[in-house]
Amino acid sequence: MRKQQTLEYAEEPRRRGRHRSLEAKAAILKATLQLLERESLRKVTSDAIAKRAGVSKATIYKWWRNKSMVALDAYLAGMTERVATPNTGSAEEDFTEQLKSLTAFYTSTLGRLFCQFIAEGQSDPGFLASFRERFLYARRDAARVMWRRGVDRGEIRSAVDGEIVLDLIYGPTIFRLLAGHGSLNDSESEAMVEAVFGGLRRLDYQRPPKKAGSLVKRRNGQL
Amino acid sequence: MRKQQTLEYAEEPRRRGRHRSLEAKAAILKATLQLLERESLRKVTSDAIAKRAGVSKATIYKWWRNKSMVALDAYLAGMTERVATPNTGSAEEDFTEQLKSLTAFYTSTLGRLFCQFIAEGQSDPGFLASFRERFLYARRDAARVMWRRGVDRGEIRSAVDGEIVLDLIYGPTIFRLLAGHGSLNDSESEAMVEAVFGGLRRLDYQRPPKKAGSLVKRRNGQL
Amino acid sequence: MRKQQTLEYAEEPRRRGRHRSLEAKAAILKATLQLLERESLRKVTSDAIAKRAGVSKATIYKWWRNKSMVALDAYLAGMTERVATPNTGSAEEDFTEQLKSLTAFYTSTLGRLFCQFIAEGQSDPGFLASFRERFLYARRDAARVMWRRGVDRGEIRSAVDGEIVLDLIYGPTIFRLLAGHGSLNDSESEAMVEAVFGGLRRLDYQRPPKKAGSLVKRRNGQL
Amino acid sequence: MRKQQTLEYAEEPRRRGRHRSLEAKAAILKATLQLLERESLRKVTSDAIAKRAGVSKATIYKWWRNKSMVALDAYLAGMTERVATPNTGSAEEDFTEQLKSLTAFYTSTLGRLFCQFIAEGQSDPGFLASFRERFLYARRDAARVMWRRGVDRGEIRSAVDGEIVLDLIYGPTIFRLLAGHGSLNDSESEAMVEAVFGGLRRLDYQRPPKKAGSLVKRRNGQL
DNA sequence: ATTTAAGCGAGACGGTACGTCTGGTCTTTAT
DNA sequence: ATAAAGACCAGACGTACCGTCTCGCTTAAAT
Known part of the structure; x- marks a missing residue:
């Protein structure tokens, strides 16, 4: 338009x-x-x-x-305000700050529209494409800058794909937003970013020797 | 029913x-x-x-x-098939396997219904609640078992909230599924779980001393 | 039954x-x-x-x-009460009396059902037949008795068909009942019977010689 | 409309x-x-x-x-055809002609609609009112003209109310049409008008002196 | 100044799904 | 055998919304 x-x-x-x-x-x-x-x-x-x-x-x-x-x-x-791209010197802090303000927005009246658009997009692929191009990608570009800084600074493992990083940080919140399970607030946002940065793996864990054939056979393993 | x-x-x-x-x-x-x-x-x-x-x-x-x-x-x-809860001895492998089969299902004809339900739920809160209770929670219960095993085994950091773990693992995939950005396949699933387990943080990174007031002021920081 | x-x-x-x-x-x-x-x-x-x-x-x-x-x-x-067949010694009075009480009944709550039955009968011929046989004919039989008496007594012109007599007396009231035009009360009933008995024709009227071909040609002459 | x-x-x-x-x-x-x-x-x-x-x-x-x-x-x-108002010089003939053509119409496919409207009106008073105003009254106005002529000419007793005259002439036919008893054809129409004009009363009848209390007591005297 | 190409408000239109309702039938268990 | 309970089928009802269309008016560039 x-x-x-x-x-x-x-x-x-x-x-x-x-x-x-x-x-x-x-x-x-x-x-x-x-x-x-x-x-x-x-x-x-x-x-x-x-x-x-x-x-x-x-x-x-x-x-x-x-x-x-x-x-x-x-x-x-x-949405007159420009996308915030905090620059605290720490990527983790940057993401934490952004996720917090993003969550605040998405849980607001206007912000809930995000969900409606996603919903509408499920039966109108053309609209979903427009939504991605005109809204989502712009926001992701901003977030990608923060990721880039983190990588350049040596904060973030360069082995992890940037797109995955973004989805890892925003996906959980958006999932909660859409499905309505789980709460959304500052401390949850902080905990999410912390978890994403810290990873789930316990560093002192000694993996036992793998046994062959232990994989359970199945056809439909849903969520 | x-x-x-x-x-x-x-x-x-x-x-x-x-x-x-x-x-x-x-x-x-x-x-x-x-x-x-x-x-x-x-x-x-x-x-x-x-x-x-x-x-x-x-x-x-x-x-x-x-x-x-x-x-x-x-x-x-x-969905006649029972929920798959792989038990390979490694939580990471369990989640990887499950995310892979789940992605395969969600990208199938029937699986796409998941998205439609989420969409429908956005304008019918009662339906969303039913969906959560009758579908989502059951699936999450199964996944929680896998998380529990990982924690008990000493694989997964107990400090991370279980609910966040689940959203961290499934949120990104569901976000991609709904928004249609990013691809969904086995290698992406593997990479996602690897990233979640490994975390983004580079272990050898030496954080510089924090400067006060470095937080950027903003009002609306979307995504 | x-x-x-x-x-x-x-x-x-x-x-x-x-x-x-x-x-x-x-x-x-x-x-x-x-x-x-x-x-x-x-x-x-x-x-x-x-x-x-x-x-x-x-x-x-x-x-x-x-x-x-x-x-x-x-x-x-x-309708527990039996059909009234007044016998005053005058057919005209008999009919007047009966039409009055009949009108009183038909304008009552229960009496209005008569109209509903006629209405129902328009789209259910079988029902209309039942209605005629089980209700209408019984009432007409009673009225026919009154007519018979009048004819026997020399009150009523025997040249007029009995069925027509009945319809002449009851038809106007039923028409008003169904179409809702015109009022229904004792004096109207009296006037109706008087008119039917007296006829419309003015006895002292000298009919002018009929001219041939005076009939207007037409195809559809509705009411 | x-x-x-x-x-x-x-x-x-x-x-x-x-x-x-x-x-x-x-x-x-x-x-x-x-x-x-x-x-x-x-x-x-x-x-x-x-x-x-x-x-x-x-x-x-x-x-x-x-x-x-x-x-x-x-x-x-x-009903493109205009209302026929025959003008033969004789009101009786006028009514006979009109009743005949009206009967012919009402027994036709389209004409039977008249009954359906009356039927519909029994459970929809608003519709009945519309029907009266837009159809019935127009037709009655036309018939009233014929009656007026008869009165003016000295043919019809002016003592009889015009509305009653109309109902006397058309009521019996409409009653037969709706209830389905009695036949409808030209000779019946002729006989009906003849009876209405001639009246039922036998002119040479000598009424016997009325006896008091001869009225039968009753509560519900139906038809 | 006149023409002409839009754009506009008003609002009717075809299409189509919705969820409701009623009439009348059928099935199951109880009497 | 017949009852009550109540589920069932068929299909009409009138409403709602969508996105399109037509009309007559208005505006502004082109002639």
Whole structure:
């Protein structure tokens, strides 16, 4: 949307005809956000958005493919603050700080939208792709910087794949967020990062000699 | 459902009146599963289930609150295989094996239902709770056993909270599954478990003396 | 219904098995009547009847073909009073009296059922036939007696078909009852009978010579 | 509907927004009529109408309160022929002619709808009122003209209330139509009008002196 | 100044799923 | 044998939402 707009309205000479109403656009995004604070994305109808924005449904569907896309734009536009990339000198502290503030955000009203987007994406692969590209990757890029610093500084084992690092740090929280098991707060966040950095392995453990054939045979081993 | 059934039909003397048709129940679950192999939960309609099962819609809604609940029952009933709890003598190997088979399952047709349930749960808290209680907790109990063994054996640091351990191991995979970033295969699973066990921290790293006030101030630090 | 019962249960020595519950039958009819005092036949459900009668739906459908038949029986059983056939010595007075009391009845709660039966009969010819045979014809027989007396006495023109006489007297009231136009009360009833007996024709009217071809041609001349 | 349309679409300047599709309206009415030629109103479903009209059910329910109202509109729209008001110079002949053509119509496929509407009206007072106002009263107005002429001409006794006259003439036929007793054909129609005009009373009858107390006492004298 | 190409609000539309309801049947156990 | 309990099937009901479309009006660049 943003890109399009830039292309369409800024670079080229202005096209003939009435221009897109920026008031309408802003009203739509604002109305969407306000509605989403009270109801889940599924329950917010496009009619409601149109009505609250004082806008016609046609205008909405002219500029957005569907309701979810409007919500995504509203979400992105609503997050004025830039991504925080703490730089404390310690990658572990950086991640801890970030995970804490991220958890605080995700458990807020607006933050819960993250879950709704993931949910919507499960039955709309195109939307999921948009969500990844326009939201997730941006955030991961920021986090990747923190990881990089840690590696460069010699803090983080370079053998561990960066992508896995990110999923290791954020995955558990997001899982809890989506499934609703387990609590989410500062001390949990701290404990998670500590565990990820410290690892589960007890260093003084002497592994007994492995016996062959000890693997249990099975077909479906779920979680 | 299961519990009810046990209570209603097995333990008590049979009640008066026509009994719940087990054929109908089985047909509904089977039809649901078959339909879910081809379409997402959202697209499978209750009419289609009724038709394919040769059953009236009223019968469905008599026993299940809504479509999602039918799907959940169908899913649980369809997973005939017991939960695999590998016991190789090494917790790390156990988790690796389990994560691998779990990933294989979750990326299968039926397994993708997991995502649909999580998605459905985002706009239906009651359903999410059911899902947790009837599916997630059972799986986690099994995994907890593996963790316990590792702790008892001296393999796993007892300082790390068991729940965090589980989320650390399964969270990243589930995050990838839901968000669709990152690949899911045996080697990724192995790498993940290795990373979780080994930790990110480089042991030979000498932490520099901490400087005060180095924390970056920010309000919204997303992901 | 009644006859069957008498035959099966009263005259023979009691047969093996559980006997038909006369209480059930009475309860069904009573419950039906009570429900019909508050709701139209369409809105009274067979479930409601069963519940209120403390009886199983199967029992209802075992003895009656459908809901309407139950209502018809309930209606007939509820009209304990015999048909009034006034005998004042004047057919006109007889009919006036009867039409008045009939109107009073038909505008009562129970009496409105008459309309419901006619209504039900429009989409269930079998029921309409039953209704005619078990209710209408009986009432008409009684009225026919009054007509007969009038003819015998020389009061009523014998040239007029008896069936037409009955419909002339009762048709207008029933039409008003069903269509809801026009009022229904004693003076209207009196006026109706007076008009039917007196006729519309003015006796001193000299009919002008008829002109040929004066009939307007048309295809559909509705009411 | 008709009135609305006139107000909304003809008199005012066209309103903003997409206009009501007259094609859809026509298709709905046509489909309804065609279905009603084969099935009773009860058995014609709104789904069937929608399907046959190539229209969404929502469109139907947007403009009509329920199925019956659609049928009423279809019925009224389908009666293209104007109301016949024969003018033969004789009121009796006028009524005879009209009753004959009316009977012919009411016993036709489409005409039987009249009964269905009356039936529907018994459990839906609002619909009955609509039916009266939009159909019955129009027809009665036409018939009233014929009565008026008869009165003015000196043919019909002015002492008889006009409304009663109408019900006297049409009530018997409608009663037979609804209850299904008695035949309906030209000669019956003729006989009915003749009887109404001639009256039942034998003119040469000498009434015997009335005896007091001859009235039979009763509470419920039904028909 | 006029044309013309959009964009807009209003709101009707087709499609389709939902979950509910009712009528009437059938099954099981109790009497 | 017949009852009560109550599950069952068929299928209509009216509602809701989605995303599309049409209409008449408005705006602004191009002529």
